[in-house]
Amino acid sequence: MLAAIGAGTVEDLFEDVPAAVRTEHKPRIGKPLSEIEIRRHLGALAARNVHARHAAHFLGAGCYHHYVPAIADQTLYREEWLSSYTPYQPEISQGTLQSIFEWQTHLALLTGMEVANASLYEGATALVEALLMASRLAKGRHRAVLSKNIHPEYRDTVRTYFRNLSFEVVEVEDEKLGLAADAQTFAVAIQSPDFFGEVHDWKLAKSAAASCGAMAVGVVAEAISLALLVPPGEAGLDIACGEARSLGVPMSYGAPALGFLACRDAHKRQMPGRLAGQTVDSEGKRAFCLTLSTREQHIRREKATSNICTNQGLMALCSNVYLSIMGKAGLRETAVQCAAKATYLKKRIAAIPGFEIATAGPTFNEFAVRGPRTASETIAAMAERDILAGVPLSTWFPERGREFLVAVTEMNPRDEIDRYAAELATLS
Amino acid sequence: MKARDEPLIFERSRPGKVGYSLPPLDVPEELEIPAELRRGAIDGEAEVSEVDVARHFTRLSRMNLGIEDGLYPLGSCTMKHNPRINEEMARLPGFAGSHPYAPEGLTQGNLELMWRLERILAELTGLARVTLTPCAGAQGELAGILMIRKALEKHGDPRKYVLIPDSAHGTNPATATFAGYQVKELKSNVNGRLDLHVLEEAMTNDVAALMMTVPNTLGIFERRIREIADVVHARGGYLYGDGANFNAFVGLANPGRMGIDVMHMNLHKTFSTPHGGGGPGAGPVAVAENLVPHMPVPTIERREDGTYFLDTDRTESIGRLRSFSSQFGVLVRALSYILSYGEEIGEVAKDAVLNANYIRARLADLYHLKYDAPTMHEVVFSDKRQAEHGIHNGDIAKRLMDYGFPPPTVSFPLIVAGALMIEPTETEGKPELDAFVEAMRSIAKEAREKPEIFAGAPYSTPVRRVDEARAAKNPILRWKP
Numbered sequence: 001m002l003a004a005i006g007a008g009t010v011e012d013l014f015e016d017v018p019a020a021v022r023t024e025h026k027p028r029i030g031k032p033l034s035e036i037e038i039r040r041h042l043g044a045l046a047a048r049n050v051h052a053r054h055a056a057h058f059l060g061a062g063c064y065h066h067y068v069p070a071i072a073d074q075t076l077y078r079e080e081w082l083s084s085y086t087p088y089q090p091e092i093s094q095g096t097l098q099s100i101f102e103w104q105t106h107l108a109l110l111t112g113m114e115v116a117n118a119s120l121y122e123g124a125t126a127l128v129e130a131l132l133m134a135s136r137l138a139k140g141r142h143r144a145v146l147s148k149n150i151h152p153e154y155r156d157t158v159r160t161y162f163r164n165l166s167f168e169v170v171e172v173e174d175e176k177l178g179l180a181a182d183a184q185t186f187a188v189a190i191q192s193p194d195f196f197g198e199v200h201d202w203k204l205a206k207s208a209a210a211s212c213g214a215m216a217v218g219v220v221a222e223a224i225s226l227a228l229l230v231p232p233g234e235a236g237l238d239i240a241c242g243e244a245r246s247l248g249v250p251m252s253y254g255a256p257a258l259g260f261l262a263c264r265d266a267h268k269r270q271m272p273g274r275l276a277g278q279t280v281d282s283e284g285k286r287a288f289c290l291t292l293s294t295r296e297q298h299i300r301r302e303k304a305t306s307n308i309c310t311n312q313g314l315m316a317l318c319s320n321v322y323l324s325i326m327g328k329a330g331l332r333e334t335a336v337q338c339a340a341k342a343t344y345l346k347k348r349i350a351a352i353p354g355f356e357i358a359t360a361g362p363t364f365n366e367f368a369v370r371g372p373r374t375a376s377e378t379i380a381a382m383a384e385r386d387i388l389a390g391v392p393l394s395t396w397f398p399e400r401g402r403e404f405l406v407a408v409t410e411m412n413p414r415d416e417i418d419r420y421a422a423e424l425a426t427l428s
Numbered sequence: 429m430k431a432r433d434e435p436l437i438f439e440r441s442r443p444g445k446v447g448y449s450l451p452p453l454d455v456p457e458e459l460e461i462p463a464e465l466r467r468g469a470i471d472g473e474a475e476v477s478e479v480d481v482a483r484h485f486t487r488l489s490r491m492n493l494g495i496e497d498g499l500y501p502l503g504s505c506t507m508k509h510n511p512r513i514n515e516e517m518a519r520l521p522g523f524a525g526s527h528p529y530a531p532e533g534l535t536q537g538n539l540e541l542m543w544r545l546e547r548i549l550a551e552l553t554g555l556a557r558v559t560l561t562p563c564a565g566a567q568g569e570l571a572g573i574l575m576i577r578k579a580l581e582k583h584g585d586p587r588k589y590v591l592i593p594d595s596a597h598g599t600n601p602a603t604a605t606f607a608g609y610q611v612k613e614l615k616s617n618v619n620g621r622l623d624l625h626v627l628e629e630a631m632t633n634d635v636a637a638l639m640m641t642v643p644n645t646l647g648i649f650e651r652r653i654r655e656i657a658d659v660v661h662a663r664g665g666y667l668y669g670d671g672a673n674f675n676a677f678v679g680l681a682n683p684g685r686m687g688i689d690v691m692h693m694n695l696h697k698t699f700s701t702p703h704g705g706g707g708p709g710a711g712p713v714a715v716a717e718n719l720v721p722h723m724p725v726p727t728i729e730r731r732e733d734g735t736y737f738l739d740t741d742r743t744e745s746i747g748r749l750r751s752f753s754s755q756f757g758v759l760v761r762a763l764s765y766i767l768s769y770g771e772e773i774g775e776v777a778k779d780a781v782l783n784a785n786y787i788r789a790r791l792a793d794l795y796h797l798k799y800d801a802p803t804m805h806e807v808v809f810s811d812k813r814q815a816e817h818g819i820h821n822g823d824i825a826k827r828l829m830d831y832g833f834p835p836p837t838v839s840f841p842l843i844v845a846g847a848l849m850i851e852p853t854e855t856e857g858k859p860e861l862d863a864f865v866e867a868m869r870s871i872a873k874e875a876r877e878k879p880e881i882f883a884g885a886p887y888s889t890p891v892r893r894v895d896e897a898r899a900a901k902n903p904i905l906r907w908k909p
Contacts, residue, residue, distance in 0.1 A: 046522030048537030164608030254752025
């Protein structure tokens with residue numbers, strides 16, 4: 001090969017790289033490892049975690065432990081999915097494109113919206129993109145009104161993005177949404193079930209937004225709820241966004257996750273991110289391709305709707321497999337099981353002296369509990385009993401030191417829930 | 429690849445069919461949700477069996493081309509082999525089943541993994557620290573520019589402009605805009621490089637940063653990178669390195685020594701995590717000491733007793749860019765890949781550069797090379813000679829599919845009209861490179877001798893040439909019941 005190139009050594013090919021920027025020694029990152037050694041090395045790290053398979057798992061707060069059927073993950077091992085590129089060349093990417101088109105359909109059906117995009121990074125950035133989209137639709141306005149019950153990390157992320165964009169973020173209690181929304185407001189956003197598990201009527205956002213001509217945005221962090229609750233689209237909201245990881249993607253310490261964004265047909269040209277569309281090939285046969293890409297950074301550069309380049313391709317595929325196999329009946333049954341099991345545990349906890357339910361309204365599969373000592377103490381004591389009992393609210397709300405969020409899913413059998421209640425009772 | 433019509437999963441649906449199984453509900457079916465907040469059935473949602481689903485996705489997969497089908501020459505995307513051990517490691521139950529808000533003491537394995545990956549990436553970049561937070565390269569860019577902005581604000585003025593060479597990726601200008609900056613484009617010179625005097629003129633006191641891809645998207649290394657850094661620094665600006673092309677020099681040279689202050693890496697490029705048909709990515713950002721206080725939260729810290737924790741209490745941070753801590757599952761794959769090479773990772777860059785130069789040498793007599801500076805990891809030809817016969821880069825791309833190869837990048841870089849950007853990566857051996865070269869040579873011959881063949885290409889793919897204009901004109905973005 002060097003002879004064909006006309007070079008003496010490989011080193012000659014690096015003539016443009018000045019000596020001053022070369023490293024003086026090999027990087028100090030250890031000797032190469034064989035597969036056996038890598039397995040040993042990373043296996044030892046993985047073994048230091050306590051995870052959902054060897055402890056009863058009741059953690060949520062935006063990341064839920066749901067069943068992932070075997071076929072979903074196994075599909076990802078096919079190299080045509082795993083190692084293919086973004087489907088810019090449709091003739092060699094019909095698999096990916098059709099799968100995206102199907103996922104867009106699933107999400108439109110679930111959210112009650114007319115269209116959904118090919119996915120976004122994760123829930124918090126999906127909210128950012130939804131708000132930026134709203135700012136383009138309600139042009140000339142500069143304020144977003146957010147419910148304080150939206151996931152605190154989502155709101156933090158919005159603040160980071162908005163700081164440099166001459167937009168203002170106002171965060172208020174739900175009952176003050178209508179007061180806060182004014183002629184300068186481009187979006188009103190609420191989450192349901194909210195961060196504390198309470199289920200809201202989406203009309204709360206709809207009416208506040210409608211009063212001033214802003215876009216109504218619905219945030220969903222637990223997408224399984226969409227199979228049981230009136231979805232944002234059906235309630236007349238303009239944009240739905242959030243986290244779809246519950247639909248077939250493992251927890252994996254939080255990510256890679258699966259952001260989604262869905263909206264009204266009339267607003268689709270202001271959507272960020274990739275979109276797959278249906279068309280035909282030169283023989284008139286149905287085919288799919290990425291479309292409306294004049295919105296995107298690789299065409300529009302500094303005028304793009306977003307700087308986003310990737311979607312969450314593999315996660316959206318995994319989720320498409322999940323949604324297909326669970327289907328109409330399975331999604332509903334999963335949601336019902338989550339809600340029923342949560343109700344069951346909630347009642348058991350409410351009956352324990354010293355513990356009370358701290359989420360006031362109706363809940364889906366998650367609620368806050370207030371205990372007699374700090375939440376961290378309660379959680380640590382439960383962890384010793386092999387129960388991951390909840391997420392302490394003090395992480396984000398220092399004043400709520402005794403409260404923790406408890407999530408229940410179809411993965412928690414009744415005996416596990418009973419054991420939770422029995423062990424918690426010993427801590428009262 | 430096989431041409432075959434595969435209906436949509438919704439079209440395979442038959443009422444009452446189920447593919448899932450759940451245990452029977454073992455508690456009373458009591459729900460708190462008021463009736464008016466409950467939805468009806470999800471009309472149109474799929475009703476299919478497991479075998480329906482299995483066949484559907486297997487058939488769909490056959491309409492894709494991946495790296496395991498053969499050389500994937502897509503320039504700027506570093507389509508290298510995704511070692512299978514990495515997939516297994518990310519699925520270890522201790523990793524895949526762990527929750528982001530589990531007590532810190534129960535996730536020490538995750539935290540130590542992230543801490544180690546950060547140290548390794550810091551060593552490879554020669555920079556002080558690395559944030560593992562960004563979801564992908566584009567968000568890494570945003571993190572980097574926001575850190576620069578924060579550092580400048582501390583001195584009273586965030587400044588107004590970001591300089592970006594005309595050869596840059598589209599994400600660079602989009603990122604600068606989202607960070608609140610205006611973009612000034614710098615013209616490359618006839619050699620495809622950045623002229624120092626052009627930079628000196630543009631680098632005024634209201635410029636926050638120069639964003640530069642190293643090597644640039646033409647596959648050319650800026651020989652005078654240190655002088656470029658000096659000019660930027662002399663005016664109080666920062667040098668942002670777009671690490672999309674890190675594969676050209678990883679383990680051999682380091683950005684810290686180049687004078688780069690901040691650089692993002694695309695783990696799905698240099699560090700082999702799967703492209704997955706468009707994600708997930710991960711875009712860690714390495715920063716110099718003076719930008720460390722501004723890293724996004726959370727950071728991974730180690731206590732004196734050897735335990736690790738996520739630090740969110742950092743007053744000078746740019747803030748949070750996402751929920752949870754990082755693209756954790758992607759980080760596991762990248763670390764697994766890096767461990768397999770260890771200190772020999774420089775061999776990756778050497779092989780990648782050797783392969784690109786070999787393709788250049790074998791095709792330069794047939795394809796026009798606009799810039800003849802030395803090639804690093806990728807080579808950018810143009811269709812100038814084929815255009816004489818009416819054949820353009822898009823036609824060459826479609827025709828290449830009939831030879832079984834995905835096309836090179838053709839939409840990019842914008843400064844080469846009719847670009848054919850080829851990046852073979854280190855994955856390929858000589859026989860694979862030769863097969864690709866022969867296909868490209870044969871296509872050049874076809875362009876001269878039977879140009880009429882191109883209009884109908886591709887002939888052998890699952891669908892023929894796709895009407896993209898029609899998709900955009902009348903967008904159909906979903907199936908309807």
